[in-house]
Amino acid sequence: MSVVTVQLGQCGNQIGFEVFDALYSDSHCPQGLCSKRENEAYQASSKERFFSEEENGVPIARAVLVDMEPKVINQTLSKAAQSGQWKYAQHSCFCQKEGSGNNWAYGYSVHGPRHEESIMNLIQKEVEKCDSLSGFFIIMSMAGGTGSGLGAFVTQNLQDQYSNSLKMNQIIWPYGTGEVIVQNYNSVLTLSHLYRSSDALLVHENDAVHKICAKLMNIKQISFSDINQVLAHQLGSVFQPTYSVEGSCHYRRNPLGINWQIRPPLPGLPTLGKVSLNRELHFNTSIANLVILRGKDVHSADLGGFKDPALYTSWLEPIDAFNVWKTQRAFSKYEKSAALVSNSQFLLKPLDTIVGKAWNMFASKAYIHQYTKFGIEEEDFLDSFTLLEQVVASYCNL
């Protein structure tokens, strides 16, 4: 089953390149620490998911590159071609001449409708190349104009056109101390719109990844390239093939097939246990956890700690909320590696912070004229705030 990736904006395209590079390098890594047959199955599965074949044998990434100005796409295409190992399809790019100016409204209301047909056509072409489509992986940032605004628009369209396929958005949470001054507005608008059309939001915070580079990897002068590579490494370790729990001989068919949509019990019905007020507030409550183990000794790993009911919200049993995927094939030359994907209160604080800052700015009406110019009115902002406050409250109440 294949995944079609849509890379949007400067951030999306720069990260997308690193992801495909990481996926390719890992697939073709000579030390798989497993049998040859195992390695070949792994390679074949990974290849099918992310690359398509061309006549001369150079794999082509299953990706659509979108940006409103040409510099980054040109760079991305040439970097991939230079590697000589894999590349992007020349015609899978959509590019304009003038960017979105960090303006969510411009990306969503102007670029979106204007280029809807062209972009959806490109995606359609890429989908047709797949034998069977498991879903879409959309890479975008929240702070800018194209990734955020156009990204939200495209995700909405994907929801309309491919309602049966999974849509996972990789969103990049900007640095707390500004990359873009209106990043909080753009983030609030993006998140509220994605909540209505995306199936899962995979979040990476620039601050967190930066700390990883500084503290864990000891890089002195950290560049965006370093950050993107760490990110790509993490994503690779999640998306590369694994066996499903049933222990079948085939690699798990759907890489995105985790039960992302866990709904809380409907209001009015009695919950399994009341929200206990004396539960310690610093505890990070989860509603779903996925652990992915790769390499040596995966079958003997003890995951008891993850099954502790204290980790989960009162209306879930750990057995429903916790999943493990394993493979003996090592990832990227690491003898053992583990990845954790978690749907928990971890992002509550960052979300709350962004909503708070955006709200403060909104109260002063600063920069609003830049958005109303392109059709995003104050009511739209208010709707977004309301939706996100609901999300914050829901997570708080876990």
Added chain:
Amino acid sequence: MTQSVVVQVGQCGNQIGCCFWDLALREHAAVNQQGIYDEAISSFFRNVDTRVVGDGGSISKGKICSLKARAVLIDMEEGVVNEILQGPLRDVFDSKQLITDISGSGNNWAVGHKVFGSLYREQILEKLRKSAEHCDCLQCFFIIHSMGGGTGSGLGTFLLKVLEDEFPEVYRFVTSVYPSAEDDVITSPYNSILAMKELNEHADCVLPIDNQSLFDIISKIDLMVNSGKLGTTIKAKSLVTSSAGAVKKRHQKPFDAMNNIVANLLLNLTSSARFEGSLNMDLNEISMNLVPFPQLHYLVSSLTPLYTLADVNIPTRRLDQMFSDAFSKDHQLIRADPKHSLYLACALMVRGNVQVSDLRRNIERLKPSLRFISWNQEGWKTSLCSVPPVGHSHSLLALANNTCVKPTFMELRDRFTRLYKKKAHLHHYLQIEGMEESCFMEAVSSLSRLIEEYNQLDATKSMPVEDLPRLSIAM
């Protein structure tokens, strides 16, 4: 990739413009070694086959044949433009893209704006349309002028209204040279106030510059060059003020050094839009991030480094010094005190081999000493462009939207009031058709309203930063 057109008006505008084009050519020559006409060059230059007569000569790709600046030169006297056209840059300018007259505006805003405005409106429109047609995707007009004279001030601001009507989607970035207190043009307060009203209403973004600051920067550089500090030599090409290098001038004219600084400002402003980098910043992002309210579009700029020492190894300390310098008053292009006023927004445009961690480290370091308005506590916009300017390994342009411009405007208003009370020289203006005392009154109230907006924001300076109560949701 988008294109920009430079409209240089008046003596000051054209002299600065000339320095700008010289510097731009040098920069692109240094970056583009193979002489291919690429998108970066196309933002400011057209590629023309000079053998073709008439208009059909534009070449969009391939080797550079002959570069023509995307510029319109306007002056109501012939001297300055003629000198440019006889100088070493004569081939860079399209002789059809000029508008000149003979008599000049007599340092009278009304003559520039009303008389020449109406006289040359059609011609101006035609030249602007022509230059727009030559662009694939026109994003921005850069207007360069001075505020104190007649042509730059009057006709330059007349242009703004024309641009707004004809090209509403294209940004209008104005580089305005404000008169200093000791300005030798007696009527400069009148001209400046009348021009300010137009800037308030029709410009998207204004970069005010004053001659005194430029002069101070020159003095500082001269001091460094001549002090003969042990063991250090300054790379000639790196002087922000020098035009040494490609174009040899017979003698450097008095304002050349100062004009070069402004030219550097414009180059750095557009660098991230033209060249690649890990975090790009286009011109529309400048307006989006730095203009929180439509009227408050005056940006204080400061440029570092002003020169580079010859030692090639740039230790981190030197990089950090660059950031500190950008926030020192010595490097600002206008006299103002941002550190003691309120920041509404701040942009850092970095060029060269600087990475995001250097940026973050310095922002963290400098943040505590700067006061930001309550609703924009982390109001930083950053960009990283990989291509450094000629002669430097890295550079930084800081653009701040700060209430510190208020004293400058108040001073301007005071000078105006002193002159106006005595009705000095007023008749020169009132005798122009369309000018009445009410024009002056309107201009002053426009400025007063602007000052009042800054006042209101300043009043929040001492208030504690509190989070506003959030929406409460019923679950």
